[in-house]
Structure formats: structure tokens, C-alpha cells
Amino acid sequence: MFRSYLNPSSVRSTCRFLSSLPTYETLKLSQPKSHVILVELNRPTKLNAMDKQLFDELKTCFEHLNTEKSCRAIVLTGTGKAFCAGIDLKYLSNTTVNELSQIDDVARKALHTRRMIQRTQASLRAVDKCEKPVIAAVHGHCIGAGVDLTACCDIRYSSRDASFSVKEVDMGLAADVGTLQIFPKQVIDHSLFRELVFTSRLFRTEEAQQIGLISRVFDTRDALLEAAVSLASVIARKSPVAVQGSKINLNYARDHTVDDNFSFVSTWNSGMLLTEDIIKNVMAASVSKDKSNKDASDGAEFEDI
Numbered sequence: 001m002f003r004s005y006l007n008p009s010s011v012r013s014t015c016r017f018l019s020s021l022p023t024y025e026t027l028k029l030s031q032p033k034s035h036v037i038l039v040e041l042n043r044p045t046k047l048n049a050m051d052k053q054l055f056d057e058l059k060t061c062f063e064h065l066n067t068e069k070s071c072r073a074i075v076l077t078g079t080g081k082a083f084c085a086g087i088d089l090k091y092l093s094n095t096t097v098n099e100l101s102q103i104d105d106v107a108r109k110a111l112h113t114r115r116m117i118q119r120t121q122a123s124l125r126a127v128d129k130c131e132k133p134v135i136a137a138v139h140g141h142c143i144g145a146g147v148d149l150t151a152c153c154d155i156r157y158s159s160r161d162a163s164f165s166v167k168e169v170d171m172g173l174a175a176d177v178g179t180l181q182i183f184p185k186q187v188i189d190h191s192l193f194r195e196l197v198f199t200s201r202l203f204r205t206e207e208a209q210q211i212g213l214i215s216r217v218f219d220t221r222d223a224l225l226e227a228a229v230s231l232a233s234v235i236a237r238k239s240p241v242a243v244q245g246s247k248i249n250l251n252y253a254r255d256h257t258v259d260d261n262f263s264f265v266s267t268w269n270s271g272m273l274l275t276e277d278i279i280k281n282v283m284a285a286s287v288s289k290d291k292s293n294k295d296a297s298d299g300a301e302f303e304d305i
């Protein structure tokens with residue numbers, strides 16, 4: 001289906017790029033538009049539940065895309081009928097029951113568990129830390145670690161059929177890979193968010209929009225993917241210096257004080273304002289003014305980073 005997004009001018013760079021991509025068993029990668037990479041969680045028979053291999057491959061993949069010049073924006077979705085049904089329950093029970101049963105000392109059990117949690121955190125944080133904007137396109141079930149994964153994305157769209165659950169309380173734990181660490185800095189309706197966390201109850205797109213988890217809802221999955229890819233393509237045509245600098249500053253601002261944020265951006269822009277992209281944008285804007293173009297950066301082409 002995504003081949004239909006390809007246009008002839010992007011085919012050559014697509015082939016060059018795809019041939020250099022590593023392949024994954026639990027992820028499917030494609031390039032629907034120039035500089036846009038579609039990453040699909042690919043365990044459809046398990047509703048894309050995340051096992052050790054998927055966690056590991058997700059980390060490798062996003063660390064690779066972070067430095068891949070041909071990638072400027074990413075759409076993250078799931079194959080099959082769900083976005084993600086959370087952590088793989090077999091993997092969870094294997095790591096929390098089987099592996100721990102072979103360790104006697106309680107401190108060593110704790111350290112073993114801590115390492116597993118930190119490995120899982122590093123996997124999802126690779127999405128958060130990736131300097132290219134990541135758009136989550138959510139359909140069907142989005143449960144537990146699936147919600148954590150969306151917390152690590154920059155923009156979240158969904159189809160009308162999406163349903164969500166912050167399932168961790170019902171599993172007997174506090175969510176530890178994104179939902180409780182990132183969303184409290186972003187959600188609008190904290191009262192409803194806390195209700196959803198404490199009850200683990202399923203919620204639909206209306207409430208997901210109310211808390212600010214989802215910004216746009218589409219009637220069908222095709223419409224969702226088309227909109228997500230098209231948004232990614234708009235972002236990918238902008239100056240990558242400006243877009244990636246904006247993501248770095250947004251993430252920094254989320255994690256620091258206002259004083260720190262002003263200080264950081266003054267140092268950041270003392271170098272970045274020297275970019276040729278500013279000249280290109282100014283020139284494109286003056287041309288576009290003549291032609292009444294609505295997008296100031298239309299017509300400007302920017303070097304890969």
C-alpha cells in the first residue's frame with residue numbers, strides 16, 4: 001500500500017537508502033515519501049506485543065535513524081489489527097518469574113530486575129531521544145507499553161477504532177517506561193489522566209483527545225496513515241537544522257527549568273543561526289511572496305545532515 005506514496009523523483013534515493021538499511025524481524029521499514037521513514041511494529045499475530053527482540057530492535061532501529069541522513073521524519077505504526085498490545089506477557093513472566101527463580105539473593109534479584117527495566121526504558125527512550133520528529137499512527141488496541149511508546153513520540157494521531165488502556169495498575173505495577181514519566185509533562189486534563197492510570201480502564205479516542213494523548217482522529221486506518229505520512233513529508237521538506245534543533249530544544253525544555261532553557265537555546269542558536277538554511281528560507285520566502293505561495297519554505301531545498 002505504501003508504494004503508492006512513492007513518486008518517481010524519490011525512487012532513486014529510496015532504493016539507495018533502503019538497500020543500506022538493516023533488516024529486522026519484528027519491525028518493517030519502508031520509505032513512503034522522500035526523507036520519510038515508516039516504521040511498523042511487525043508481530044501482527046501477537047498484536048505487536050513487545051518481546052525482548054522487539055525491544056532490542058526498536059532501540060537499534062531508532063539509534064540508526066537518528067544518524068541516517070536520508071531520514072528527516074518518522075511515522076511509527078503497527079501491522080495487523082492493533083498498534084500494540086503492550087509488553088509480551090510470555091516475556092514478562094519469563095523475566096520476572098523464571099529468571100528470578102534461579103537467583104537466591106534478594107539484592108541480586110533486584111539488580112537483575114533493575115537491569116531488565118533499564119534495558120526496556122532505553123529501548124523506548126531511543127524513540128524519545130531520536131532527533132527526527134516521530135509521529136505515532138495508532139489504530140486498534142494500544143495497551144500498557146503501547147501507551148508508553150506513544151508517550152515517547154512527538155505527535156500522536158489515531159483512527160476512530162483505537163482503544164487505549166494504561167494497563168499497568170491492573171498488572172500490579174506502576175508504569176515505568178514512559179506513561180508516568182513523560183505524559184504528566186504533556187497532558188491537559190490531569191484529573192482524567194490520573195483516573196485512567198489508577199483504574200486501568202479502557203478508553204476511546206474522545207477521552208484520549210481530552211487528555212491530549214491524541215491530537216487528531218481519522219475515520220479509517222488508511223486516512224490515518226495518509227495523514228501521518230503527509231504530515232511527516234511536510235516536516236521533511238523543512239530545514240533539518242531547524243526541525244531537529246527544535247526537537248532537541250523541546251525535549252530539553254521539557255526536562256529543565258525556564259532559565260536553563262533560555263540559556264541552552266542561546267548557546268544552541270549561537271552556532272545554528274550561521275546555517276545556510278536561513279538564507280535559503282529568506283530567498284524562498286521572497287520568491288514565494290511574489291508568487292503568493294502560502295508556505296515560506298516552499299521551493300527551498302536543504303542539505304541532509
Ligand SMILES: CC/C=C\C=C\CC(=O)SCCNC(=O)CCNC(=O)[C@H](O)C(C)(C)COP(=O)(O)OP(=O)(O)OC[C@H]1O[C@@H](n2cnc3c(N)ncnc32)[C@H](O)[C@@H]1OP(=O)(O)O
Pocket residue numbers: 045046047049050085086087088089090116117120141143144145146167168171176177
Ligand atoms: C519493565 C516492564 C516494562 C513494560 C511493562 C509494560 C506493562 C504492560 O504492557 S501491561 C499490558 C500487557 N498487555 C495486556 O495485558 C494485553 C493482553 N491482551 C489482551 O488482553 C487481548 O489480546 C486484547 C488486546 C484485548 C485483544 O483481544 P483479541 O482481539 O481477542 O485478540 P487475542 O486473540 O486475545 O490476541 C491475538 C493474539 O495475540 C496474543 N497477544 C495479545 N496480547 C499479547 C501480549 N501482551 N503478550 C503476548 N501475546 C499477546 C494473544 O495471545 C493471541 O495469540 P495466539 O497465539 O493467537 O493465542
